[in-house]
Amino acid sequence: MEQLTEVRAVGESDGEFCNSMLSLRNMAARIIEKRATELFRWDVSERNRVERWFGLADEEMRTHLRTGLTNCRFVLLELTCANFVRYVPGWGSNVGCRPANGNAVAQVCPTDTGHHLIAITEAFFELLEMSPSKDSQVSTLIHEVTHFRDTFSSEDLRYGLNASRRYNSVPQLARINADNIAGYVVEGMIYGD
Numbered sequence: 001m002e003q004l005t006e007v008r009a010v011g012e013s014d015g016e017f018c019n020s021m022l023s024l025r026n027m028a029a030r031i032i033e034k035r036a037t038e039l040f041r042w043d044v045s046e047r048n049r050v051e052r053w054f055g056l057a058d059e060e061m062r063t064h065l066r067t068g069l070t071n072c073r074f075v076l077l078e079l080t081c082a083n084f085v086r087y088v089p090g091w092g093s094n095v096g097c098r099p100a101n102g103n104a105v106a107q108v109c110p111t112d113t114g115h116h117l118i119a120i121t122e123a124f125f126e127l128l129e130m131s132p133s134k135d136s137q138v139s140t141l142i143h144e145v146t147h148f149r150d151t152f153s154s155e156d157l158r159y160g161l162n163a164s165r166r167y168n169s170v171p172q173l174a175r176i177n178a179d180n181i182a183g184y185v186v187e188g189m190i191y192g193d
Contacts, residue, residue, distance in 0.1 A: 018081035021120070027130065028141045029076045035185050036069045053164075053184035055171035064175060068152040069185070072145050075116055087119035103159075106144045113150040132188050134161055135179075143182040154178040161186075 038046045039062055050057040050065065085091070087107060097109035105124040108117065118141070128136045139161060146154040157177045158167045164179035174180045 017086070017120075018084070021084040022079075022081065024129070024137050024141050025076050025079050027138050028145070029073050031138065031185055031189050032069050032073045032076070032142070034189070036066060036073070039066050039069070049184065049187060051168070053168055053180050053187070054174045055168035061171075061175065065181075065184070068146070068181070071151040072142065075145055075148060075151055076141075079116060079118075083116050083118060085117055085119050087121040091119045106140050108144045108147050110147045110149055110153065113148055116145075116148060118144050130186075130189070132186060136186070139179075139182045139186045142185050143178045146178045146181045152176070152178075152181055154181055 038049075042062060047057040050061055054061055087104075091097075091107060097107070097112075103123075105121050105127060107119045107121075124137060124140060127140065128134075130136050130138045143154075146152040147156075153176070155176050155178065157173055158164050159179055161179055161183035164174070164177055164183050167174045167177060167180060
């Protein structure tokens with residue numbers, strides 16, 4: 001793959017950038033593991049959470065989420081510093097990806113299942129590290145990983161956790177929307193979970 005030019009986030013050395021991203025990766029993997037355990041139990045509170053984000057909580061949705069989350073956790077745990085690159089305009093166009101919109105804080109090429117590169121913009125570092133109810137660095141990382149074809153193959157049909165939660169009236173679209181999946185995973189999570 002062609003080497004991409006990188007930009008540096010304000011105040012972030014390569015070592016700090018790497019450590020930040022690996023710490024977020026570990027948080028995201030822990031949260032996904034916790035959510036997968038709750039899907040396994042499939043109690044009333046978990047069925048209600050699934051219904052809030054996806055409009056229905058049947059066995060097919062449960063299987064869809066368990067499979068996708070297992071794959072997301074696997075991909076996350078395989079990520080190293082080399083998988084996180086600093087975003088520049090046009091990133092990914094050399095491998096056939098469409099350009100990110102102007103508000104993007106991160107981007108992946110969904111078909112890049114061999115490298116799982118995640119491009120991080122400077123705006124990413126303006127987000128809270130973790131939030132149980134709104135867009136954060138952790139929810140963004142989860143959002144991006146769900147796009148890969150070997151996880152959920154998700155789309156960006158509606159952005160933002162709050163807006164996506166209201167998208168549950170259309171379950172067949174909510175189940176493939178990246179922010180519905182990310183919001184479902186982080187809902188109610190706090191540090192130490």
